[in-house]
Amino acid sequence: MIALINTGCANLNSVKFAFERTNQPIEIVNDPAKLKQYSRAVLPGVGHAKAAMQRLCASGWDQAIREYDNPLLGICLGMQLLCEHTEEGDINGLGVIPGRLVELKSNTKPLPHMGWNTLSFANDHPILTGIKSESYIYYVHSFAHEVNAASIATSEYEQRFSAIIAKDNYLGMQFHPERSAQLGATLLSNFTQWNPS
Amino acid sequence: MLAKRIIPCLDVKNNQVVKGVEFKQHEVVGDILSLAQAYSDAGADELVFYEITASVEKRLLDVNWVEQIAAQINIPFCVAGGIRSIEDAARVLTSGADKISINSPAIARPELIKELSDEFGKQCIVVGVDSFYDKETEQYLVYQLTGDPNASSRTRYQTSEWIQQVQELGAGEIVLNCMNQDGVRNGYDIEQLSEIRKLCDVPLIASGGAGTQQHFVDVFNTANVDGALAASVFHKNIININELKQTLRNNKIVTRI
Numbered sequence: 001m002i003a004l005i006n007t008g009c010a011n012l013n014s015v016k017f018a019f020e021r022t023n024q025p026i027e028i029v030n031d032p033a034k035l036k037q038y039s040r041a042v043l044p045g046v047g048h049a050k051a052a053m054q055r056l057c058a059s060g061w062d063q064a065i066r067e068y069d070n071p072l073l074g075i076c077l078g079m080q081l082l083c084e085h086t087e088e089g090d091i092n093g094l095g096v097i098p099g100r101l102v103e104l105k106s107n108t109k110p111l112p113h114m115g116w117n118t119l120s121f122a123n124d125h126p127i128l129t130g131i132k133s134e135s136y137i138y139y140v141h142s143f144a145h146e147v148n149a150a151s152i153a154t155s156e157y158e159q160r161f162s163a164i165i166a167k168d169n170y171l172g173m174q175f176h177p178e179r180s181a182q183l184g185a186t187l188l189s190n191f192t193q194w195n196p197s
Numbered sequence: 198m199l200a201k202r203i204i205p206c207l208d209v210k211n212n213q214v215v216k217g218v219e220f221k222q223h224e225v226v227g228d229i230l231s232l233a234q235a236y237s238d239a240g241a242d243e244l245v246f247y248e249i250t251a252s253v254e255k256r257l258l259d260v261n262w263v264e265q266i267a268a269q270i271n272i273p274f275c276v277a278g279g280i281r282s283i284e285d286a287a288r289v290l291t292s293g294a295d296k297i298s299i300n301s302p303a304i305a306r307p308e309l310i311k312e313l314s315d316e317f318g319k320q321c322i323v324v325g326v327d328s329f330y331d332k333e334t335e336q337y338l339v340y341q342l343t344g345d346p347n348a349s350s351r352t353r354y355q356t357s358e359w360i361q362q363v364q365e366l367g368a369g370e371i372v373l374n375c376m377n378q379d380g381v382r383n384g385y386d387i388e389q390l391s392e393i394r395k396l397c398d399v400p401l402i403a404s405g406g407a408g409t410q411q412h413f414v415d416v417f418n419t420a421n422v423d424g425a426l427a428a429s430v431f432h433k434n435i436i437n438i439n440e441l442k443q444t445l446r447n448n449k450i451v452t453r454i
Contacts, residue, residue, distance in 0.1 A: 013293040017268040046290075047318045109199075110400045110423060112320045112369055116200040116242055116453045136200060136453040138273055140295070140320045157199060179273040179295060181237075 002026040002192065003038035005065075005078075007045065007055050011178075015044045015075060018178035022185050024192050032064035039070055040192065045077030049101075049143070050089025052077055065094055071169050073191050076141060079165065079172030088143050097167040098150050101143045106158040112142040113157045117175075125152040125166055127190045135183050137163065137175040144174060169196045200453040201417050201445065202242040202424030203438060204402065205431045207232060209248045209278070212262060216380070216429050223249075226432045229262050230269060236431065237270045239438040242453060244270070245298065245372070245426060247325075248278030249344035252301040257285045260292040267293020275323055281309065283316050290317060298372065300325035301341040304352050304359075307366055314367025319399075324368040328356040328389065329376040337389055340376060356389070360396050371397055372426060374404040380429055382408025390420035402426050410436060410444045417450045 004016055006028050019026040019042075026042070035041060043065065045052050056062050065072065065082075074082040083093045086101035093101075104113055116136040121128060137155075144161035147154055152164040155175075165172045171191065177184035207214045207229065214232050215223040226232070233244055246266070248258035258278030266274060276289050277298035289297050297317075303310050303324055314322045327340045329351075337356035342348040354362075360371060373393055375386035385406045394401055400423040403416045407427035416425050430436040445452040 011290070011293075011295070013264065013291060014267055014295065017293060018271065020268070021271065046321065047316075110398060112399070113199070114320065114370060114400050115202050115423065118198060140273075142318075142320060176273070176295075179271060181271050185271060 001038055003029040003035055003041040005035070005041060005043045005061060006030045007043070007052060007059070007061060009045045009047060009052065009077070011044050011046045014178045015042060018184070018188055022189050022192075024188070032060040035064045035068055041068060041070065041072045043072065043074040043078035043081065045075065045081060047077060048088065049077060049080055049086045050091050053081055053089075053091050053093065056081060062094055066096060069169060071171065071191065071194050071196060074170070074172040075178070076174060076176060079174055080143060080145070082170055082172050083145060083165075086143055096170045097165050097172055099145050099148045099162070099165065101145055104142055104144050104157060104159070104161070109158055112140060113144075114140045117155045117157065119153045119155060119163050122147065122151045122154050125164070126194050127152065127164060127166070127171060127187060129190050130186055131183065137177070137180040137183060139175045141174060145172075198451045200242065200451045202402070203240075203413070203441060203452075204243045204245055204424050204426040205236045205241050205438075206245045206247065206404070206426045206428045208428065209246055209258070209262070210250055212259065214432070215249070216432055230265055233266050233270050233274070236438070237272050240442055240454065241272065241438055243272060243424070244274040246274065246276050247298070247344075251279030251344075253342050253345040253348045255279070257281070257288065260288050263289055263292040263294050277323075277325060283312055286313050286317060290321065296321045296323050296370070298323035298325045300327065303363065304339065304341045304354070307362060310363055310366035310368055314369070319367045319369035322368055323370040323372060324363040325372045325374065326356065326359060326363070327374050327376050330386075330389070343376065357393065357396060360393055364397065364399060368399060370400040370402065372402040372404050375406060378406030382406065382430065384408060384412040385416040385420070385425070387415060387419050390416065390422055394421050400424070408435070410441050413441060414445065414448045414450065417445070418448070
């Protein structure tokens with residue numbers, strides 16, 4: 001059973017529905033103490049990093065996520081909170097995936113970065129099984145992870161940034177797999193089969 | 198590369214999709230869920246649902262259909278209709294909408310844009326603008342409550358000043374509906390959209406007037422909008438989304454196929 005971590009963020013249902021569409025049992029979990037009973041976990045998130053991080057810490061999720069040994073997927077803001085630091089609100093994240101989030105900048109293109117963009121592979125990872133490089137995924141965000149050794153795939157919008165990041169049992173996706181058509185469904189399905197060594 | 202978006206718009210009334218001409222004379226097009234699924238399968242990049250009578254009737258749209266759509270489709274969708282408070286927005290977003298669009302309630306109380314943007318992040322706050330070209334004064338003017346011809350009225354804003362104001366307040370995307378073109382399929386208002394593009398630093402979506410595939414090519418190439426929204430050409434099978442995307446690609450416009 002997959003745990004869907006409830007931090008009170010708005011896109012909880014979208015993520016739940018996406019796993020249900022691929023016939024993966026998923027359950028909303030409100031109590032951090034129960035997280036370790038689940039074989040996998042998903043941390044969704046939309047909104048402002050500072051408020052989300054405060055909610056995470058106030059309810060004890062920060063410790064439960066750091067101590068979790070099974071595969072855990074952070075989506076969008078959920079991914080950002082797994083990293084070391086974000087410029088949004090100038091706060092430290094959980095630090096389980098190396099790297100920093102910086103604000104996307106452009107003098108010529110509209111911001112936020114919103115819409116379908118292409119995925120380029122940076123490192124081998126089982127999450128990419130059956131995925132073609134340059135496939136389209138759906139983004140909505142203003143801050144982005146600077147490419148580093150944890151980057152599995154990247155996208156470009158004025159600057160290149162991380163699309164998928166991973167470290168040990170932690171995985172993060174900056175785009176929204178739950179809204180990325182068939183490709184997103186394949187990525188979520190790959191996550192449910194991923195066994196970090 | 199970021200792809201240009203093709204966005205079918207579904208006007209909702211009494212839990213069915215309807216379509217009017219120049220915002221009047223609504224006729225039933227079909228069932229919300231089956232149309233949403235059909236457009237998603239056909240390659241639409243995003244869907245917009247407007248419950249057209251909600252603002253006029255001073256109530257929030259029905260969130261039951263929002264949740265059904267969220268459960269069924271796997272592309273992003275935006276929802277509009279009578280969202281007037283943080284509580285309204287929370288209900289719609291929690292039901293599974295990716296973005297919310299506000300129009301008349303923002304004109305009545307512009308601070309609403311800032312409140313929603315601060316609470317949920319600007320990325321999910323879309324502001325819809327209904328712009329009417331007044332031939333006498335040669336000005337583009339913002340209209341409100343356009344879901345009902347009897348309630349529809351001019352506001353105090355010129356379109357350009359309202360576009361600037363909503364961005365300052367925290368709009369994350371703007372849908373500019375050119376009312377003179379709506380439903381008549383003579384092409385997007387390229388001139389107006391090009392002018393607004395210069396003032397618009399957030400994603401800009403063109404709406405109103407699509408009739409042929411060439412109209413989409415023109416609005417992307419000339420007005421440089423991020424997405425093009427249309428209703429009747431898709432509802433009446435005048436344009437097939439797959440063929441449209443091939444045409445865009447043949448014209449070197451980045452598109453998701």
